[in-house]
Every structure is written in C-alpha cells, then in structure tokens.
Amino acid sequence: MATTDHDVPAEESPSSPVAVAGAGESAAEADEAAHLARGTTSPELLANSLGEYFRLWLRRARSGESGALPVIVGLIVLGAYFQIREPAFLSATNIANLMAQAGWIITIAMAQVFVLLLGEIDLSVAFNAAIGGTITIWMVSVHHPFPTWLAIIVGLAVSGAIASIEGLLIVWLKIPSFIVTLAGLLGLNGVLIWLFDEAGQVGNGGVISSHNNFINDLAGGNLSPVAGWVILIVALLLGGCYLIWRDQRRRTNNLAAPPLGVTLLKLGLMAVVGAVLVAVLNVNRGSAFTPLEGVPWVVLIVLVLLGGSTLLLTRTRFGRYLYAIGGSAEAARRAGINLSRIRVLAFLLAGLFAGVTGILYTSLLGSMSNDFEGGQYVLYSVAGAVIGGVSLFGGRGRMLGAVLGGFVVAVIYNGVDLLGLGAAGQYIWTALVLLAAVTLDALARRGARST
Amino acid sequence: MVANSTGDGAAPAAAGAAPFVPGTTPTDGPLLQLRDISKSFGPVQALTGIDLDIPVGEVTALVGDNGAGKSTLVKCIAGIYQPNGGQLVWNGNPVQLHSPKDAADLGIATVYQDLALCDNLDIVQNMLLGHEVTRLGLLNEISMELTAKQTLRDLSVTTVRSIRQPVGSLSGGQRQAVAVAKAVMLDAQLVMLDEPTAALGVSQTELVLGLITRLARRGHAVIVISHNLTDVFRVADRLAVLYLGRLVATGPAAEFDPQSVVDYMTTGTSGRLGNGSLSQPTASSGFGTGSEG
Numbered sequence A: 001m002a003t004t005d006h007d008v009p010a011e012e013s014p015s016s017p018v019a020v021a022g023a024g025e026s027a028a029e030a031d032e033a034a035h036l037a038r039g040t041t042s043p044e045l046l047a048n049s050l051g052e053y054f055r056l057w058l059r060r061a062r063s064g065e066s067g068a069l070p071v072i073v074g075l076i077v078l079g080a081y082f083q084i085r086e087p088a089f090l091s092a093t094n095i096a097n098l099m100a101q102a103g104w105i106i107t108i109a110m111a112q113v114f115v116l117l118l119g120e121i122d123l124s125v126a127f128n129a130a131i132g133g134t135i136t137i138w139m140v141s142v143h144h145p146f147p148t149w150l151a152i153i154v155g156l157a158v159s160g161a162i163a164s165i166e167g168l169l170i171v172w173l174k175i176p177s178f179i180v181t182l183a184g185l186l187g188l189n190g191v192l193i194w195l196f197d198e199a200g201q202v203g204n205g206g207v208i209s210s211h212n213n214f215i216n217d218l219a220g221g222n223l224s225p226v227a228g229w230v231i232l233i234v235a236l237l238l239g240g241c242y243l244i245w246r247d248q249r250r251r252t253n254n255l256a257a258p259p260l261g262v263t264l265l266k267l268g269l270m271a272v273v274g275a276v277l278v279a280v281l282n283v284n285r286g287s288a289f290t291p292l293e294g295v296p297w298v299v300l301i302v303l304v305l306l307g308g309s310t311l312l313l314t315r316t317r318f319g320r321y322l323y324a325i326g327g328s329a330e331a332a333r334r335a336g337i338n339l340s341r342i343r344v345l346a347f348l349l350a351g352l353f354a355g356v357t358g359i360l361y362t363s364l365l366g367s368m369s370n371d372f373e374g375g376q377y378v379l380y381s382v383a384g385a386v387i388g389g390v391s392l393f394g395g396r397g398r399m400l401g402a403v404l405g406g407f408v409v410a411v412i413y414n415g416v417d418l419l420g421l422g423a424a425g426q427y428i429w430t431a432l433v434l435l436a437a438v439t440l441d442a443l444a445r446r447g448a449r450s451t
Numbered sequence B: 001m002v003a004n005s006t007g008d009g010a011a012p013a014a015a016g017a018a019p020f021v022p023g024t025t026p027t028d029g030p031l032l033q034l035r036d037i038s039k040s041f042g043p044v045q046a047l048t049g050i051d052l053d054i055p056v057g058e059v060t061a062l063v064g065d066n067g068a069g070k071s072t073l074v075k076c077i078a079g080i081y082q083p084n085g086g087q088l089v090w091n092g093n094p095v096q097l098h099s100p101k102d103a104a105d106l107g108i109a110t111v112y113q114d115l116a117l118c119d120n121l122d123i124v125q126n127m128l129l130g131h132e133v134t135r136l137g138l139l140n141e142i143s144m145e146l147t148a149k150q151t152l153r154d155l156s157v158t159t160v161r162s163i164r165q166p167v168g169s170l171s172g173g174q175r176q177a178v179a180v181a182k183a184v185m186l187d188a189q190l191v192m193l194d195e196p197t198a199a200l201g202v203s204q205t206e207l208v209l210g211l212i213t214r215l216a217r218r219g220h221a222v223i224v225i226s227h228n229l230t231d232v233f234r235v236a237d238r239l240a241v242l243y244l245g246r247l248v249a250t251g252p253a254a255e256f257d258p259q260s261v262v263d264y265m266t267t268g269t270s271g272r273l274g275n276g277s278l279s280q281p282t283a284s285s286g287f288g289t290g291s292e293g
C-alpha cells in the first residue's frame, strides 16, 4: 500500500469547524501531536517501508515505549558477561540446563501477568504452585497410583481453585489483592507444611520424591533431534503464513498493515534464533554410549503456553477487558464490562499457571519439599514480569515480555550459580535487574503521561 | 449503525424539520420530555419541577451557575439518579430509568469530560469496548476497525493520525471526539455532553463544537452543559437556563442574548426582557419571547 490507510481522509469542506481547527492549530501544536502519535503507535502500522519502520521504532524506543528491546539487550549483556567469566556458560550442556531451569521461572512470571495487567498482584502464587505440585506428585506416588493425567488435572484444579477463592475475596469484600494474597502467602505456606506433616505422612522427612517418568520428563526429557527440527519448521511455516495472510487481509480491506519487509525480517530473525537453538540443543551432550540430545520438552511446553495465552490476551474479549480494566476500571465499568467476573477469571488463570509451575518445578527437582522458598519465588514472578515490560500499575505489557523476563531471571540464577557466587550474588543481581526494569517502566509512564 | 443515517449532511438544521432518527420512526413530538422532574438529596432540593422538551436534530444547551443542578438533571436522564418526582417521556412513552444501562438501552449516551476512555487502548479498542465483534470467539479486528473508521469519517473527525494509536497519546479535543464517536456508534439517539470543552484549548474547542453541531445535523438529539456562553451561542439551537434547581428560561437560542442569559443564570430573572417574574416556563413556548422588540 502506498499510503497510510488509517488516515481518515479529509472530506470536510474548508469552512467546517474541524477543517478550521486543523488550519487554526499552531504549527507547533500540530507538529507535537504528530510526533506523539508517531511516538506511541506501533511502528508497523505507520511505516511504509523497512527504513521508515526502523526510524519510527527508534523514536518509539526513545520515548520509553520500547517493547521487548530492553529485555533482549539485557539478555545479551548478561549472556556476554557470564560467557566471559565462565566459558562453560554457552556450552550445549549448560544451555540445556538453563532451559530446564527456566521453565518454571517463566511460567510463574506468566502467572503473575494475568493479575498485573489488572493492576492487581498475587503474592501467594509461588506457594499456590507448591500446593498444586505437591498434590500432583502425591497422587502419583507409590502409595496412590492414580493415573498421571488425573493427578495433573487435580493439581491444576486445586491451584486454580485457591487463586479463584482469593479473587472472590478481593471482589466481594473489596480488600486489596496485596492483602488477600499476602494472607494467602502465609496461609498456603502453612498448608504446605501441614500437608507434609500431617496429612497421611505424604513425605519422607519433608520431601516427596517423584518416580513418575512422565512428570520427570516434563523438565528433564528431550524431544528427539528430528522432532525438534520438524516442530521448528512447521511452527515457522504456519506462523509465517498466518502473519502474511493476516496482513494481506488488512490490505484488501484498505487498512494499514506492516510492510512485508518488516514481517519477513521478523520471521527471518525467529528462524535464525530457533535454528541456532535447535542445533545447539541437538548436540549430544551425553556420551557416545548414553546419548543426551534434543530440545527439552519444557521448551515446547513454554512455547505452547505462550501461544495460547497470547491468543487469549490479544484476540479475545476477556483479554481485551483485562487491558481495559487495567487502563481505567471506571471506563471499563461504563462500557458495561463485568469487572468482578474478569478479575476472578484473571486470578483463576494465575492459579492455573501456578499449578503448571508447581508441576514443572517438581519435575525439575524430581521432588517437592516442605521448605519450598515461596517467598523468594514470588519475587521471581514479579521480577520476571516487570523485567519483561509488564507494568505494575496495570494495563501494559505482553506475555512474550514475561517469558523473556522470566528467562532473564533464569539466566541470572544459572550464571551466578556457575560462577559460584551463591545466594548472595543471585539476590543482588536479580535486585539490580529488577530495579533497572522498574525504572524503565516508570520512565515510560512519565513519557506516556506527559502527552 | 447510525453511521448509515440517510440524509446525512443534508438534513436542515431548522427546528421542526425532524430529521430521520435511526432506529425509530420519526415522530412529530420531541424525543424526550421531562415532566415536573424533581430531585432532592436529603434536605437539598437539587431540582424542582423541571419541564423540558428535547427535540431531535437540535442542540439543547443547559446553562446555569455552579450548583444550579445541571449535572443532577443530566444524571437523572442518564439513569444515574432516580428523580423523586415527575416523569420522563421517551418517544411519547413514559419510562423509568433504574440504571445507566436502562438509559443506554433506550439510546441515551452520556459523554463525560474524562473517565470514559482507557488511555492504554487504541482508538478502535476504545470505541468498541464492551461491544466487540467476534468470530468463533476471536476478536474480528478488521470488522471493528472498519466500523470505527467509518464512524469517525461520518463525524468528519480527521485530525487523528492513526486509529490504532493509544488514546493516551491524543489531545483533549481528540479524546472528546473519540468519546462522542463511541456514543454515536452505539446507536445513541440522545447524546449528552457534560462540560465537553471545559479543559480544552481554542483549537480543540473548535473541534468539539464542530462535532456537536454535526451530531445534531445527523439527527441526534444533543444536550450540552457548558459554562462558556460563547461556546453555547455557537452551537445551541435551544437554551435552558437553570437557577437554583428551577428552570427559569427556555427557548430558541436566537431569542436570547448573552446578557439576558447571564441575568437568568445569576438572578433567575432578566429585567431586560421585562417578564422576569415568570418562574414556571413551559417547555414548548420559548421563554425569551419579546426579545425581538
């Protein structure tokens, strides 16, 4: 398309008030308005060429609306630093380790996104994960041979129910989520200890081990090398066709669409990153006799969850309402949206993702214990989401951001561990990255408000 | 969609020409009649015996000093307050509005200065908020964007660069325009604007005033509250002056002059018109009679 299709053509006669307004507007005011518009609208829809796209994108990044840029830059900086300090950091073995470790940290950050978008918070999300994980692993332990699928469903359902109850309390009693979920954090920690201590001696010395292969493989197992390539290629082809088809439909409807070059460039980047990742993870990191190779299952699980939740947030009424309520609850109410229903659903989703987190955590460690550090892990969830550009004040942020942010936390976790810096280094690093992310968020908010 | 209203732009502004109102059969009578409306908040009598007709195709300006009861009257029509006495008559039928939703269902939209838009959502998302179009459970962005675009074009809102830009990046006048367009798109027959230009600069005020005029030309009934008499005289076809909860003057705008309006607003009477003792004007006959002489 040659022109910016979004512009509503000026059809009004010059004497009309609007035309007068346009003409009467001082040049400076008009300029500023145009600048602001360009500064915040997604560059895809304003740019007509690849070059213009980059110029708009840079301008937007400078105005604080930088999208995934800071977190990607942060990842590169962190990766470079750890690689220089410890050459084993980018080895196939460590990268596979990193992926497995990152799984539950990413899903707990994703859980937090649903409530952060509303301007709420779930401080109990980590202990809720622990409860779900404990129930699942308990159901498949030797004494209780329930089918694995049932154990997983019940674990997820319990976590979902717990979070829903918190959501209902917040909505009915109008107590801030901070308080309700702080109580949840303490209470669920208690429940976890009680489960281990009292309820039928589930654990052995405060630990239940997992002997279920399926559950252990979620974080520990790998796709076959061929499957890794096939899934990558199929996903890229489907995704690429969808994007191009979607943009084409917009063009045939005379609506602005990203330049084809931008879409192809993005697809190309994804293909390169994906191919490098699959190639590295397909390297045999075991021995010739007991090969260990392939993309960890957990990578696929996270990508599927990312796709599903992105669809939910960006292409459904529910997702739209989450953003609307986070932006202005009063405006959403006046638009006829049932705020309470959306809030409770958001907590339910946070709970379900917490349940997934609990199962992935159990899978990674091969066990669940009653000294689960839920107070620390909830901070990972908030840090991951905020590092990924999800605003603490509601209404802004993407699920992809939380995935990348959670990955940053995992990189710190993994890298600091490799360097042998222990808990001290891990906390300090996470704190510094979190502070940097929150500062960016605050700057972006200031930029947005100064309009 | 209202956007398809026939006679768009061609409907004459003159009273009585009764332009086509979408979704209703055009009737000769006014769209909304207020009959002896009263509203008290405990001991405070905010409105007393208000009789007022709101015709389609015209802008009725509600003026009055602070505390005169303008906002209270609008909220009674918007279903936010329930009057203590009196009757609302919509298209000839008595109606009871128990909630803002009742009013919205009838086709009454209220545009507030703020609070009605989500800064983080773009123009299309805001305009269709609560009325999203879906296909197989997924949002149909193309259909929604086309609808929003058409409505903005119908209203000649031409100053936005992209309808995919967040509302937070718009100027005050553009935000007001989006709020109005949203109301229009939802088939509102009566659009009420409470102080639409209070926070706007000169050029932005022009934008909104132009929009208000076009709304009426398109066959909507419009009620505007404003303090600014210059603005009022620019857009209003009819004036209704409130003083301490009473309607002290009503009639075609042409029969008022700024000084008489100020007199009514501040004292409840206008010596200049020589009939200042009247305090129960009828809605149909103009109160400013005699100003020609």
Ligand SMILES: Nc1ncnc2c1ncn2[C@@H]1O[C@H](COP(=O)(O)OP(=O)(O)O)[C@@H](O)[C@H]1O
Pocket: B041, B044, B045, B046, B064, B065, B066, B067, B068, B069, B070, B071, B072, B073
């Ligand atoms: N919710 C309320 N509770 C008590 N008194 C109110 C309320 N709303 C308005 N009033 C009173 O009613 C009168 C009219 O107010 P209002 O309609 O806001 O005036 P205006 O909009 O013309 O400035 C004022 O005396 C005001 O104090």
Ligand SMILES: [Mg+2]
Pocket: B070, B071, B072
């Ligand atoms: Mg008021």
